[in-house]
Amino acid sequence: MTTLTTDRPAPRAGGAPVDGPALAAAVSTHVPLATTVRQSLTMGWRGLLKIRRTPEQLVDVTLQPIIFTLMFTYIFGGAIAGDVGSYLPFFIPGILVQTVITTSVVTGVQLREDMDKGVFDRFRSLPIARIAPLAGALLADTVRYAIATTLTLVMGLIMGWRPDGGFVGVVSAGLLVILCAWALSWIFAFFGVIARSASSVQGISMIVLFPLTFASNAFVPADTMPSWLKGFVDVNPVSHLVTAARELTLSGSWTVDALWALLGAAVVVAVFAPLTVRAYMRKA
Amino acid sequence: MTTTTSGTGWAVEAQGLVKTFGDNRAVDGIDLRIRTGAVYGFLGPNGAGKTTTIRMLATLLRPDAGTATVFGRDVAREAQAVRQLIGVTGQYASVDESLSATENLVLFGRLLGLSRRDARRTAAALLDEFGLGEAAARPLKNFSGGMRRRLDLAASLIARPPLIFLDEPTTGLDPRTRLQMWDTVRRLVDGGSTVLLTTQYLDEADQLAERIAVIDRGRLVAEGTGAELKASVGTSRIQVGLAEERDEDEARRIARAVLGVDVARTPDGRLSAPVATADAAGDLLVALRQAGIHLTEVGVQQPTLDEVFLTITGHAADAARTPEEVLA
Numbered sequence: 301m302t303t304l305t306t307d308r309p310a311p312r313a314g315g316a317p318v319d320g321p322a323l324a325a326a327v328s329t330h331v332p333l334a335t336t337v338r339q340s341l342t343m344g345w346r347g348l349l350k351i352r353r354t355p356e357q358l359v360d361v362t363l364q365p366i367i368f369t370l371m372f373t374y375i376f377g378g379a380i381a382g383d384v385g386s387y388l389p390f391f392i393p394g395i396l397v398q399t400v401i402t403t404s405v406v407t408g409v410q411l412r413e414d415m416d417k418g419v420f421d422r423f424r425s426l427p428i429a430r431i432a433p434l435a436g437a438l439l440a441d442t443v444r445y446a447i448a449t450t451l452t453l454v455m456g457l458i459m460g461w462r463p464d465g466g467f468v469g470v471v472s473a474g475l476l477v478i479l480c481a482w483a484l485s486w487i488f489a490f491f492g493v494i495a496r497s498a499s500s501v502q503g504i505s506m507i508v509l510f511p512l513t514f515a516s517n518a519f520v521p522a523d524t525m526p527s528w529l530k531g532f533v534d535v536n537p538v539s540h541l542v543t544a545a546r547e548l549t550l551s552g553s554w555t556v557d558a559l560w561a562l563l564g565a566a567v568v569v570a571v572f573a574p575l576t577v578r579a580y581m582r583k584a
Numbered sequence: 585m586t587t588t589t590s591g592t593g594w595a596v597e598a599q600g601l602v603k604t605f606g607d608n609r610a611v612d613g614i615d616l617r618i619r620t621g622a623v624y625g626f627l628g629p630n631g632a633g634k635t636t637t638i639r640m641l642a643t644l645l646r647p648d649a650g651t652a653t654v655f656g657r658d659v660a661r662e663a664q665a666v667r668q669l670i671g672v673t674g675q676y677a678s679v680d681e682s683l684s685a686t687e688n689l690v691l692f693g694r695l696l697g698l699s700r701r702d703a704r705r706t707a708a709a710l711l712d713e714f715g716l717g718e719a720a721a722r723p724l725k726n727f728s729g730g731m732r733r734r735l736d737l738a739a740s741l742i743a744r745p746p747l748i749f750l751d752e753p754t755t756g757l758d759p760r761t762r763l764q765m766w767d768t769v770r771r772l773v774d775g776g777s778t779v780l781l782t783t784q785y786l787d788e789a790d791q792l793a794e795r796i797a798v799i800d801r802g803r804l805v806a807e808g809t810g811a812e813l814k815a816s817v818g819t820s821r822i823q824v825g826l827a828e829e830r831d832e833d834e835a836r837r838i839a840r841a842v843l844g845v846d847v848a849r850t851p852d853g854r855l856s857a858p859v860a861t862a863d864a865a866g867d868l869l870v871a872l873r874q875a876g877i878h879l880t881e882v883g884v885q886q887p888t889l890d891e892v893f894l895t896i897t898g899h900a901a902d903a904a905r906t907p908e909e910v911l912a
Contacts, residue, residue, distance in 0.1 A: 318776045320595055320620055320669060320746030324655030327668040335697070342694040350682045353723075418678040422739065425642050427667035428695050 336429035343436020392456040393545035394518030408488030469552030483565035486572035537564030600650035612802035625793030671740030827878035
């Protein structure tokens with residue numbers, strides 16, 4: 301009866317009478333890390349079920365990669381690289397990062413919509429880790445990032461992109477981008493928790509998103525930019541991510557940029573995950 | 585039934601609970617003591633502060649002032665412990681609309697630490713118990729209000745929590761479903777659970793609750809057993825219309841003498857007084873007759889919530905007009 305740090309006493313499915321005072325003496329206020337992870341995975345399972353039930357939510361991650369990749373390749377290709385074929389090795393990793401990160405904004409919007417529903421009241425009243433409903437939602441969204449990643453890469457291949465980094469290099473780049481997008485989605489999840497409505501989440505998120513993705517080397521080399529802008533582009537973690545993905549697809553090699561991108565991702569999670577959970581708990 | 589071991593033995597103990605939304609004091613200093621193993625009823629009109637009080641006790645809202653414990657654990661400081669002792673069923677169903685009934689219960693079971701198999705088994709057993717077995721795989725969109733409510737309650741019972749909050753469990757249900765819900769509540773208490781329910785219906789509180797707290801404008805205005813409350817209101821009220829308005833003072837004096845209570849005047853000019861028994865009503869009519877006071881009409885009514893309020897608070901229930909409780 302004194303399992304103070306382990307899981308809660310297993311619920312009795314049978315008809316045994318409940319002894320409130322005895323249970324009250326036994327329950328702990330602490331949720332162990334392993335339990336937190338398991339609860340987050342369960343919430344992730346819920347997210348996957350939701351995606352399966354409402355596949356129309358996937359429209360953005362299916363159409364956007366196709367349209368953006370096609371459009372920007374033919375708009376910028378000739379002007380920047382002389383011809384489309386030589387622009388692709390430079391551009392595909394860039395548009396990959398841009399597309400997947402844009403997708404992560406939707407995480408915040410959907411989280412806001414989800415939180416307005418009654419079921420979040422129940423999540424709040426359950427003895428589960430506070431972070432689990434948020435982490436679960438973000439976890440399920442990696443499926444969306446994976447779809448966007450795959451489609452962007454496939455579009456590139458269809459248009460004639462032949463990455464020298466090979467299969468392993470391309471897959472590594474894809475995974476790196478998905479991981480970083482997941483980290484960045486904590487920023488948008490934070491807006492999702494503090495905002496009043498889903499549409500305002502969209503608005504605030506775009507203000508963060510545009511400088512982050514466009515003031516980078518995703519579409520054009522930074523060399524021709526004014527020095528103040530180039531200064532930002534050089535420190536922008538998105539630039540490091542783009543460069544890392546480019547190196548992986550071009551030659552299959554991990555560069556120091558990948559390290560910077562991962563470090564940036566870790567910092568974002570370290571800052572925004574606690575902020576988001578705190579804001580969520582204050583609402584609870 | 586089980587007032588044992590640790591702490592005070594109270595399932596819920598609250599002192600001076602306050603919650604303010606803007607300049608509206610939704611809960612304005614509520615003290616409570618709820619015995620373990622009992623059904624306790626919160627009775628009051630919309631906006632009285634019932635839901636806000638429950639949400640504070642259920643760790644969903646932080647009190648602005650005051651303290652509350654659930655089986656001795658503090659709702660603010662030990663929220664995570666309290667959450668392991670409670671099940672919460674809200675006014676609207678707090679289940680996931682995009683999942684099926686089974687998926688909902690499996691989800692909550694898994695979150696509560698059940699294995700996949702146990703979660704499935706518990707879900708199936710609960711769905712059967714609540715008559716939802718056939719609808720288990722159907723999307724919730726096609727569920728009726730009563731089915732949603734039952735699923736919501738089933739979800740609260742997965743862990744067999746010792747304290748269950750039911751916020752207006754029968755509002756909007758048809759009479760048959762309402763009786764089923766009453767049966768369920770009684771079974772829960774037979775199993776050793778403590779139930780705290782809110783209701784707008786006097787008869788519901790009367791049928792189910794061992795003790796009733798009447799809540800009005802964020803304050804607890806009366807507390808006691810159903811019998812005690814009814815004694816203060818009368819089990820029914822007699823209403824008489826006088827033929828001659830000048831008889832009113834004499835009629836009031838006679839009524840006070842016969843019934844031992846003060847007489848109220850209804851908005852349409854009739855006299856209204858609580859009567860404990862049918863005989864008391866007869867006695868009053870005989871006394872009025874003997875005094876030569878003529879009546880235009882006589883009626884005996886079961887007490888309504890309005891009259892409980894009229895008697896206890898001195899104003900009608902619908903006058904307790906505070907804004908809809910903020911739920912977010």
